[in-house]
Amino acid sequence: MAADFPHLLSPVNIGPRLIRNRVLSTAHVPGIEEGGLPGPDYIAYQQARAKGGAGLQISGSAAIHRTGSVGQGRSLDNTAPGIVEGYARLADVIHDEGGTFLIQLGHAAGTVNDTDVGRPLLAPSGVQSSLIRETPRAMTLSDIDEMVEAYAAAAGKVRQGGLDGVEILGAFGFLPAAFLSPLSNQREDEYGGCLENRLRFSRRVIEAVRDAAGPDLIVGFRMPGDERVPGGLGVAELQEIAEHLAGTGKLDYLNVIAGTNYDRIQRMEHWPPTPAPHGLYVPLAAGIKARVAIPVFTTGRITDPAMAEDIVARGDADMVGMTRAQIADPNLVAKLRSNRADQIRPCIGANLCISTATEGKPLRCFVNPMAAREHAWGAAEPAVQPGRIVVIGGGPAGLEAARVAALRGHQVTLYEAAPALGGQLARWAKAPMSAEFAKTLSWYEDQLTRLQARVELGRPVTEADIEGLDASAVILATGARPAPSHPIDGAAGSPVRFLTPWEMLEAPPSDSHVVLIDEGGGRAGLAAIDAALDANRVTVITQDMAIGELINLNIRTPLYKRFLSAGAVFRPGEQVVRIEDRNLVTRNLYSGAQGRIEDVDCVIDWRGNQAVDDMVGAIAARGLDHQVIGDCLAPRQVHIAIAEGALAARQL
Ligand SMILES: Cc1cc2nc3c(=O)[nH]c(=O)nc-3n(C[C@H](O)[C@H](O)[C@H](O)COP(=O)(O)O)c2cc1C
Numbered sequence: 270m271a272a273d274f275p276h277l278l279s280p281v282n283i284g285p286r287l288i289r290n291r292v293l294s295t296a297h298v299p300g301i302e303e304g305g306l307p308g309p310d311y312i313a314y315q316q317a318r319a320k321g322g323a324g325l326q327i328s329g330s331a332a333i334h335r336t337g338s339v340g341q342g343r344s345l346d347n348t349a350p351g352i353v354e355g356y357a358r359l360a361d362v363i364h365d366e367g368g369t370f371l372i373q374l375g376h377a378a379g380t381v382n383d384t385d386v387g388r389p390l391l392a393p394s395g396v397q398s399s400l401i402r403e404t405p406r407a408m409t410l411s412d413i414d415e416m417v418e419a420y421a422a423a424a425g426k427v428r429q430g431g432l433d434g435v436e437i438l439g440a441f442g443f444l445p446a447a448f449l450s451p452l453s454n455q456r457e458d459e460y461g462g463c464l465e466n467r468l469r470f471s472r473r474v475i476e477a478v479r480d481a482a483g484p485d486l487i488v489g490f491r492m493p494g495d496e497r498v499p500g501g502l503g504v505a506e507l508q509e510i511a512e513h514l515a516g517t518g519k520l521d522y523l524n525v526i527a528g529t530n531y532d533r534i535q536r537m538e539h540w541p542p543t544p545a546p547h548g549l550y551v552p553l554a555a556g557i558k559a560r561v562a563i564p565v566f567t568t569g570r571i572t573d574p575a576m577a578e579d580i581v582a583r584g585d586a587d588m589v590g591m592t593r594a595q596i597a598d599p600n601l602v603a604k605l606r607s608n609r610a611d612q613i614r615p616c617i618g619a620n621l622c623i624s625t626a627t628e629g630k631p632l633r634c635f636v637n638p639m640a641a642r643e644h645a646w647g648a649a650e651p652a653v654q655p656g657r658i659v660v661i662g663g664g665p666a667g668l669e670a671a672r673v674a675a676l677r678g679h680q681v682t683l684y685e686a687a688p689a690l691g692g693q694l695a696r697w698a699k700a701p702m703s704a705e706f707a708k709t710l711s712w713y714e715d716q717l718t719r720l721q722a723r724v725e726l727g728r729p730v731t732e733a734d735i736e737g738l739d740a741s742a743v744i745l746a747t748g749a750r751p752a753p754s755h756p757i758d759g760a761a762g763s764p765v766r767f768l769t770p771w772e773m774l775e776a777p778p779s780d781s782h783v784v785l786i787d788e789g790g791g792r793a794g795l796a797a798i799d800a801a802l803d804a805n806r807v808t809v810i811t812q813d814m815a816i817g818e819l820i821n822l823n824i825r826t827p828l829y830k831r832f833l834s835a836g837a838v839f840r841p842g843e844q845v846v847r848i849e850d851r852n853l854v855t856r857n858l859y860s861g862a863q864g865r866i867e868d869v870d871c872v873i874d875w876r877g878n879q880a881v882d883d884m885v886g887a888i889a890a891r892g893l894d895h896q897v898i899g900d901c902l903a904p905r906q907v908h909i910a911i912a913e914g915a916l917a918a919r920q921l
């Protein structure tokens with residue numbers, strides 16, 4: 270099947286270097302950098318992607334100056350002592366794997382809140398990002414000179430460290446983009462106003478960086494193809510800007526993305542979660558490619574190698590960013606090369622990776638528990654003494670446990686009480702906004718078949734079965750079920766129907782007024798109501814200050830778009846105190862004022878999950894070697910269940 274990807278897998282010259290294929294891992298901060306340096310965790314993370322065959326890898330934004338950092342030590346920092354030695358260690362490892370690695374030179378301007386004593390945000394003008402609302406200090410001419418020198422100094426350190434080059438981050442409102450865009454540049458001097466003036470800072474940076482990097486390193490520039498916001502840069506002006514940038518003769522490529530962090534919606538949409546369309550920014554790259562003679566890269570929800578192949582074959586771009594795709598499966602290219610494209614663990618656009626990164630935590634992937642734990646966990650070794658492993662429960666925890674146990678050479682039998690695998694993940698896959706989660710289940714089914722694990726569906730394991738279990742060890746992963754509703758005055762005599770989220774996902778009503786009381790938080794309640802959204806009137810009420818308060822903004826933003834566009838009514842800061850016939854009487858938590866939600870047909874009173882742990886005692890009593898994992902240990906998030914599955918299987 271490698272023959273199916275002749276364009277994607279073909280080498281390409283980017284400036285002075287030959288890159289082994291067209292698959293790009295674009296800049297991202299995995300949040301495991303240590304004090305601004307690439308430590309063992311970071312190096313192992315990037316090594317896994319180089320070993321897996323990535324053509325070109327780019328670090329996340331590495332601050333060129335102390336005013337421009339993004340992650341308080343959890344991203345690379347060119348000003349950190351020891352950075353050159355760190356780059357050298359990284360370079361050795363990546364080059365040994367045949368990879369090519371660039372450092373992204375970043376200054377976050379006014380778009381990322383990382384202020385401190387003596388460290389205000391610096392930007393062309395004192396314009397706030399509509400998301401972080403910190404007012405930066407407008408740069409003086411000497412600040413501009415200092416920043417240009419800082420970009421050059423950073424490039425010099427990358428050169429000294431033996432890496433392959435740099436990418437100047439000129440998108441997302443970072444410093445060069447902030448100067449380019451009239452949205453953030455209101456200067457009246459030679460750096461503001463007409464396009465030539467707004468280009469001046471980028472030109473100076475490009476020139477200084479090229480001088481410091483020399484002719485034998487790659488120098489690229491990441492730019493938007495459309496800022497997609499009123500007052501920002503549009504497609505036509507950015508194509509003109511691309512011509513000017515390429516016309517400097519100093520750049521080896523343009524890497525085209527979209528949006529700007531100066532705008533709260535666009536900050537979220539340049540890395541959209543499911544169900545955003547795949548490859549949504551390809552037309553922007555193709556439009557720029559038609560105007561310039563240097564290579565152009567594209568990125569944005571490209572997870573399917575067949576789509577990536579078509580992009581290169583059509584000539585829309587020279588390299589294809591498959592960043593989250595390689596977070597989910599670092600061996601993507603290796604699998605393409607060895608005719609195993611159908612075994613790639615799919616990125617399903619859950620955006621946990623982005624949520625964790627923007628919260629300043631180590632990256633976590635919804636589907637791949639190894640991501641950013643490569644060093645901490647190491648490879649799963651074959652079992653010293655293969656045994657007979659019984660896994661009870663085929664939700665995310667049980668599926669991963671069964672897979673890893675079988676991979677290690679154990680003989681695995683998985684019992685699932687339901688007629689299909691997947692547990693709560695399968696239920697979420699019924700909601701339109703998370704339908705793509707079904708890909709993960711298909712992948713597990715296929716993997717378990719290949720690994721010859723025995724799967725018994727519709728087969729609950731009861732206490733009576735335990736005596737006869739032929740197992741050297743048991744993994745209990747029976748999951749959780751929705752907690753019961755809280756008593757509400759008047760509920761007993763009312764015609765309002767109470768449904769659990771599961772019942773709503775299984776059989777959503779139509780032409781009804783459905784109310785979600787969201788006291789469980791997270792995505793589950795909202796996923797349930799998502800299933801009802803298109804054919805019903807929907808109201809969501811919560812005591813939280815906002816609907817979905819605990820959900821990271823990068824996921825909450827598209828949820829809001831869908832819910833509010835479909836006419837859902839949000840009532841944060843309120844609780845339901847009583848039911849009177851078909852009306853819910855509400856109370857505002859802060860004012861105490863009473864209100865009403867009228868003509869209600871169904872209520873989901875979502876209070877979170879409770880563990881299904883009935884079998885734990887019986888298994889322990891039988892003296893079986895066993896482990897309890899996932900939600901049946903305590904209800905938590907899917908990625909934690911999957912990680913516990915992996916760890917349990919490693920201990921066998
Ligand atoms: C965890 C994470 C951190 C990111 N950090 C950066 C960054 O530092 N600089 C940057 O230019 N893009 C950053 N991005 C955006 C990616 O480069 C890329 O544009 C985005 O993930 C969309 O591409 P994909 O759909 O192939 O993942 C980050 C993405 C992720 C997932």
Ligand code: SF4
Pocket residue numbers: 593594596597615616617618619620621622623633634635636637
């Ligand atoms: S967390 Fe979700 S979006 Fe991010 S890489 Fe994993 S599957 Fe893809």
